[in-house]
Amino acid sequence: MSDGNHPGGTIGEALLARGISRRSLLKYTGYLASILALPPMASRAMADALAKAPRQSVIWLSFQECTGCTESLTRSFNPTLEDMIFDLISLDYHETLMAVSGAAAEEAMQAARAANKGKYVLVVDGSVSTAEGGIYSTNAGKTNLATLKDMASDAAAVLSVGTCAAFGGIPHAKPNPTGAVPVSEIVTDKPVINIPGCPPIPEAIAGTVAYIITFGKLPDLDHLSRPKAFFGDSIHDRCYRRPFYDKGLFAKSFDDEGARNGWCLYEVGCKGPVTYNACATLKWNGGVSFPIQSGHGCLGCSEPDFWDRGGFYKPLSASVMGNPAIIGGAAVAGIVAGAASVALARKRRAEALAAQSKASAAAQEKMP
Amino acid sequence: MSLLDFARGPAIEVALAVFTLGVMWRLISLLGLPWAKDRTVRRAGAPSDFSAGVSGFIRHLWVPKGFGMTSRFALINGYVFHLGLAIIFFGFVQHILFLRGLFGVSWPGLPTSVISIAAVVTLGSLVAALVRRMTSPVMRLISTANDYFTWLITTLPVLTGLLAVSHLGARYETLLAIHILTVAALLIWFPFGKLMHAFLVFLTRAETGVFYGRRGVKI
Ligand code: SF4
Numbered sequence: 001m002s003d004g005n006h007p008g009g010t011i012g013e014a015l016l017a018r019g020i021s022r023r024s025l026l027k028y029t030g031y032l033a034s035i036l037a038l039p040p041m042a043s044r045a046m047a048d049a050l051a052k053a054p055r056q057s058v059i060w061l062s063f064q065e066c067t068g069c070t071e072s073l074t075r076s077f078n079p080t081l082e083d084m085i086f087d088l089i090s091l092d093y094h095e096t097l098m099a100v101s102g103a104a105a106e107e108a109m110q111a112a113r114a115a116n117k118g119k120y121v122l123v124v125d126g127s128v129s130t131a132e133g134g135i136y137s138t139n140a141g142k143t144n145l146a147t148l149k150d151m152a153s154d155a156a157a158v159l160s161v162g163t164c165a166a167f168g169g170i171p172h173a174k175p176n177p178t179g180a181v182p183v184s185e186i187v188t189d190k191p192v193i194n195i196p197g198c199p200p201i202p203e204a205i206a207g208t209v210a211y212i213i214t215f216g217k218l219p220d221l222d223h224l225s226r227p228k229a230f231f232g233d234s235i236h237d238r239c240y241r242r243p244f245y246d247k248g249l250f251a252k253s254f255d256d257e258g259a260r261n262g263w264c265l266y267e268v269g270c271k272g273p274v275t276y277n278a279c280a281t282l283k284w285n286g287g288v289s290f291p292i293q294s295g296h297g298c299l300g301c302s303e304p305d306f307w308d309r310g311g312f313y314k315p316l317s318a319s320v321m322g323n324p325a326i327i328g329g330a331a332v333a334g335i336v337a338g339a340a341s342v343a344l345a346r347k348r349r350a351e352a353l354a355a356q357s358k359a360s361a362a363a364q365e366k367m368p
Numbered sequence: 369m370s371l372l373d374f375a376r377g378p379a380i381e382v383a384l385a386v387f388t389l390g391v392m393w394r395l396i397s398l399l400g401l402p403w404a405k406d407r408t409v410r411r412a413g414a415p416s417d418f419s420a421g422v423s424g425f426i427r428h429l430w431v432p433k434g435f436g437m438t439s440r441f442a443l444i445n446g447y448v449f450h451l452g453l454a455i456i457f458f459g460f461v462q463h464i465l466f467l468r469g470l471f472g473v474s475w476p477g478l479p480t481s482v483i484s485i486a487a488v489v490t491l492g493s494l495v496a497a498l499v500r501r502m503t504s505p506v507m508r509l510i511s512t513a514n515d516y517f518t519w520l521i522t523t524l525p526v527l528t529g530l531l532a533v534s535h536l537g538a539r540y541e542t543l544l545a546i547h548i549l550t551v552a553a554l555l556i557w558f559p560f561g562k563l564m565h566a567f568l569v570f571l572t573r574a575e576t577g578v579f580y581g582r583r584g585v586k587i
Contacts, residue, residue, distance in 0.1 A: 234539075234540060236540070245480075246480060247479055247480060247481070248460075248461050248477055248478065248479045248480035248481075248483070250461060266461075266462070267461065267465060273540050273541075273544075274372060274540060274541040274544070304370065305369070305370070305373060308373075309373060309376075310376065310377070314469070315462070315465040315466075315469075316376075316462075316544070317462035317463065317465050317466045317544075318376075318465050318466050318468070318469035319376050319377070319380040319381065319384075319466060319469055319470070319548075320373070320376045320377045321377075321381055321469075322377060322378065322381060323381075326381060326382075326385050327381075327384050327385055327388055329385070330384075330385035330386070330388040330389040330392075331388045331389070331392055333389050333392075334388060334389035334390065334391065334392025334393040334396070335392050335393075335396060337389070337392075337393040337396075337397070338392055338393045338394070338395065338396025338397045338400065339396060339400070341393070341396075341397035341400075342396065342397055342400030342401065345397070345400075345401050345402060346400075346402050349402045
C-alpha cells in the first residue's frame with residue numbers, strides 16, 4: 001500500500017527508506033530484465049530509471065473474482081523480488097489489502113484519482129457483469145460496470161490481471177448467468193494489457209508493471225494483448241516432457257507406467273500445445289514446479305474460454321460434441337432419405353412396366 | 369469462440385452428421401434400387417455369383433498381364449497412398465484419441481516418427497497420382513472436376529496435418545484448427561464425390577465379376 005511516509009516520492013527514496021541497497025535493486029532489475037527477455041545491459045539502465053522514477057500510482061479494482069490473483073502476487077514465494085513491486089508502485093486503492101474500509105476507502109480512491117488524473121494505472125481483477133445493467137456484482141452501492149467506466153476514464157492504462165478480467169474467465173463460462181465480459185469489452189478507448197492466468201504468474205504482473213514504469217510505455221503485446229515476454233511461447237514449446245510428445249510416448253492415466261516415467265500428458269488432456277504462458281520457464285513457488293511437472297496436464301488457464309473446451313481431461317485432438325444425438329438423427333434422416341429414393345425408383349419402375357404392358361396389350365389387340 | 373473451438377466443436381459435428389446422412393442415403397438408395405434382371409443364360413460351368421463376385425474383386429487387386437509399366441506404377445502408387453492414409457489415420461495417437469472420443473475404442477499408436485515418414489511418403493504419392501492424371505492423355509480425357517476436387521480434399525488433411533505436427537507456418541492452435549477443418553471438408557464431400565468409392569469399390573468390382581463370371585469370362 002502507499003505508505004504515508006513517502007507520498008509521491010521516487011522509487012529510489014522508497015527503497016532507501018526500506019533499507020534496500022542499490023545492489024539489491026540491480027539484482028532485481030537484472031532478474032526483471034532476464035524474465036522480460038531484455039539484453040543484460042538493460043538491467044543497469046532499468047535500475048537507474050527506476051531509482052529516479054516517481055512511484056506509479058495504481059488503483060486496483062476487484063470485480064467478479066476469487067482473490068486468487070491478489071493471493072498470487074502477495075504470497076509469491078520470493079518476497080524480496082515480487083514484494084519489490086510494492087516499492088515501485090503506490091498502491092492507492094486495493095480493497096483486499098487496504099486497512100480502511102467503507103466510505104473512507106472510497107474517499108481514498110477518489111483522492112488518488114484526483115491527484116493522479118490521467119496518470120494512474122488501473123489494475124482490474126475479475127470479470128465485469130453486464131446482465132441487468134451489471135447488478136450481479138456491486139461495490140459501495142455501485143455496479144462494477146459503472147465503477148470501471150468511471151475509473152478507466154481518467155486512467156493512463158488498464159491492466160487486466162487474471163483470466164477473468166482478461167477474457168471473462170470462470171464467470172464468463174457457459175451459461176454465463178451474470179453476462180460477464182472481459183474488461184477490454186468495456187474499456188475501448190484506453191490501452192488494455194491482459195495478464196491472464198488462473199491465477200497469473202506473479203512475475204508476469206510485477207514484470208509488466210516494472211516495464212511500464214521503467215520505459216514509460218507498454219511492452220510488446222500479442223494479438224490477445226498479452227505481453228509477449230511472458231506469453232510469447234506456448235507451454236508445449238517449453239515443456240520438458242516435449243521429447244516424449246515428439247516420440248509419441250504418452251501417459252494413459254495418472255498412475256500408469258507412462259505417468260511414472262514422466263511421459264507426455266497429452267492423452268490425459270494437457271492443453272499445453274495451445275496455451276501461451278510462462279509456467280514452463282518461470283514455474284511457480286519460486287521456480288519449484290509447475291502443473292505438468294507435478295504430473296497434471298495444463299488446463300490452458302491463460303487462454304480465452306478455457307473452461308468451456310470440452311473438459312480438462314479430454315485430449316486436444318478429440319472433438320467436442322455439443323449434442324451427439326445430431327449424428328444419430330443424421331443417420332435416421334439418411335435411412336429415411338434412402339428409403340424414399342428406393343420407393344420412388346420402384347414406383348417409377350412399376351409405372352413404366354405397367355405402361356409398357358398396357359402398350360403391348362393394346363398393340364396385340366390391334367393385331368389382325 | 370476461437371477457430372480451434374469452432375473446428376473441434378460445431379464444424380466437426382456438422383461434418384460427421386452430413387457424412388452419416390450422405391453415406392446412409394447413398395448406400396440404401398443404391399442397394400435398394402430395383403435390379404434389371406440378367407436375362408442371359410448362365411454358361412455351363414460358370415461359378416456361382418458369390419464366388420464370381422469375390423474373385424472379381426480379388427482379381428482387380430492387381431494389374432492383369434499384358435498391361436505396361438505405367439499401369440503397374442499407377443496401381444502401386446495407389447496402394448502406397450491408400451496404405452499411407454490408413455497408417456496415418458489409424459496409427460497416429462492423436463487420431464486414435466479422436467476416434468476413441470467417437471466410438472469409445474482405442475488401440476496402441478505408432479511412434480510419431482513412423483507417422484511422419486508415412487505422411488511424407490503419402491504426400492509424395494498423392495502428388496505423383498496428380499501428375500499422372502494431368503500428364504496422361506487418357507487420364508486427362510476421363511478426369512472430371514470431381515476427380516481433381518477429390519484429390520485436393522484428400523491431400524489437404526495430409527498436408528495440414530504434417531504442418532501441424534511440425535509446427536510450421538503458423539501458431540499450433542491455428543494449424544490444428546485448419547487441419548480439423550480440412551477433415552471436416554473431407555467428411556462433407558465424402559458421400560457426394562469420388563471418395564464414396566471407399567464403400568462402393570467392393571460393390572462395383574464384385575458386380576463386374578458377377579456379370580462376366582456368369583458369361584464364363586474371368587475379368
Ligand atoms: S505434457 Fe503437455 S505441454 Fe508438455 S509436451 Fe505433453 S502436451 Fe506438450
